[in-house]
Amino acid sequence: MCGPSHATIATLPLGRAHYEGISVNDAAAIESTSPASGRCLCGAVSYEVHGPMRPVWNCHCWRCRRWTGHFMAATNCRQEHLRLVSDHTLAWHHPADDPNVAYGFCGGCGGSLFWKVLAGPEDQTDLIAICAGTLDLPTGLTTEGALFEVAASDYHTLDPTIETLARE
Numbered sequence: 001m002c003g004p005s006h007a008t009i010a011t012l013p014l015g016r017a018h019y020e021g022i023s024v025n026d027a028a029a030i031e032s033t034s035p036a037s038g039r040c041l042c043g044a045v046s047y048e049v050h051g052p053m054r055p056v057w058n059c060h061c062w063r064c065r066r067w068t069g070h071f072m073a074a075t076n077c078r079q080e081h082l083r084l085v086s087d088h089t090l091a092w093h094h095p096a097d098d099p100n101v102a103y104g105f106c107g108g109c110g111g112s113l114f115w116k117v118l119a120g121p122e123d124q125t126d127l128i129a130i131c132a133g134t135l136d137l138p139t140g141l142t143t144e145g146a147l148f149e150v151a152a153s154d155y156h157t158l159d160p161t162i163e164t165l166a167r168e
């Protein structure tokens with residue numbers, strides 16, 4: 001399953017303090033495609049990113065698996081760099097067993113869009129994860145690593161070329 005504690009799990013799609021040797025503050029680790037744009041399936045939620053985005057991490061934890069229907073492939077940015085162009089159908093799901101995180105989705109088409117930590121250290125709450133598949137092309141991003149592969153479902157063949165950033 002997913003991990004030792006909700007607090008630890010909650011930091012994962014965004015967290016950097018938890019991964020020794022990985023820092024999204026390193027200029028070399030940041031792939032900037034700003035200004036980037038994206039939207040949900042129906043287009044009722046659309047956004048722009050006016051700042052650098054982290055390379056994509058694939059999170060296979062059980063929450064991301066069930067929320068996305070597969071796994072979460074997410075980049076992130078600083079919340080202040082995310083501009084919601086249209087958000088009237090944007091809704092947030094707070095898991096009952098982990099209310100400190102929020103999953104942002106479109107109430108119209110159901111598309112998965114965002115993930116964020118609500119309270120905690122600034123290096124977590126300043127950031128917002130963006131489901132990378134919602135970005136307009138070209139994203140300019142690459143996939144950097146995978147989290148929690150052991151929680152991936154049994155039908156899924158993991159890509160051996162993707163580095164593991166965290167195991168549980």
Ligand SMILES: [Zn+2]
Binds near residue numbers: 040042089109
């Ligand atoms: Zn939508």
Ligand SMILES: [Zn+2]
Binds near residue numbers: 012059062
């Ligand atoms: Zn996850």
